[in-house]
Amino acid sequence: MPSLELGPGEYVQHPDWVVMDIEQHPGVNLIGDAAKIPFEDNHFDRIEAKNILEHFSFNETVNVLKEWNRVLKPDGAILIVVPLIGAAIKRYLEIDHLCSNLQWGLMGGQRNKYDFHYTLFDEPYLKECLAKAGFVNTEVKSYYKDDFGNTCGIEVEAKK
Ligand SMILES: C[S@@+](CC[C@H](N)C(=O)[O-])C[C@H]1O[C@@H](n2cnc3c(N)ncnc32)[C@H](O)[C@@H]1O
Numbered sequence: 001m002p003s004l005e006l007g008p009g010e011y012v013q014h015p016d017w018v019v020m021d022i023e024q025h026p027g028v029n030l031i032g033d034a035a036k037i038p039f040e041d042n043h044f045d046r047i048e049a050k051n052i053l054e055h056f057s058f059n060e061t062v063n064v065l066k067e068w069n070r071v072l073k074p075d076g077a078i079l080i081v082v083p084l085i086g087a088a089i090k091r092y093l094e095i096d097h098l099c100s101n102l103q104w105g106l107m108g109g110q111r112n113k114y115d116f117h118y119t120l121f122d123e124p125y126l127k128e129c130l131a132k133a134g135f136v137n138t139e140v141k142s143y144y145k146d147d148f149g150n151t152c153g154i155e156v157e158a159k160k
Pocket residue numbers: 006007008009010011020021022023032033034035049050051052055114115
């Protein structure tokens with residue numbers, strides 16, 4: 001059952017999988033750009049990509065998802081987590097000024113050149129991108145809440 005974990009950074013969850021990141025971290029066993037996966041079509045049973053899709057340009061989102069779709073086996077599943085903009089907008093309207101939490105949530109941690117966000121997501125936009133890339137049966141698995149109870153992230157699973 002070959003499976004692929006994308007963009008774990010220092011938080012590798014599946015050390016026995018193919019674990020790909022653009023940076024070397026303990027447990028990463030394939031270094032490279034997740035926009036180009038060096039495997040043949042229909043190779044993996046499962047892909048997990050948590051908090052990485054927003055690190056690609058919004059012009060590339062569907063192409064990146066198509067690449068992930070390409071290496072997934074027919075009926076394989078992908079799990080994706082992305083931040084959602086709603087919580088940041090709501091919080092901004094509540095406090096009426098910018099703070100480092102909002103900068104981080106919207107723009108990425110910016111600790112290195114791969115730690116920047118280039119794409120904003122809400123739930124319909126993520127679902128639309130997945131459908132354009134050929135994924136089906138998209139299901140919301142969970143939502144993440146910020147410290148103020150606002151929904152700031154989403155986990156979805158979809159099938160090829
Ligand atoms: C915010 S971290 C996410 C870490 C972990 N998945 C989590 O949810 O906490 C984003 C990760 O994506 C990686 N990354 C960014 N751009 C990438 C790319 N083009 N190809 C592969 N990995 C990339 C970064 O190096 C970083 O480890």
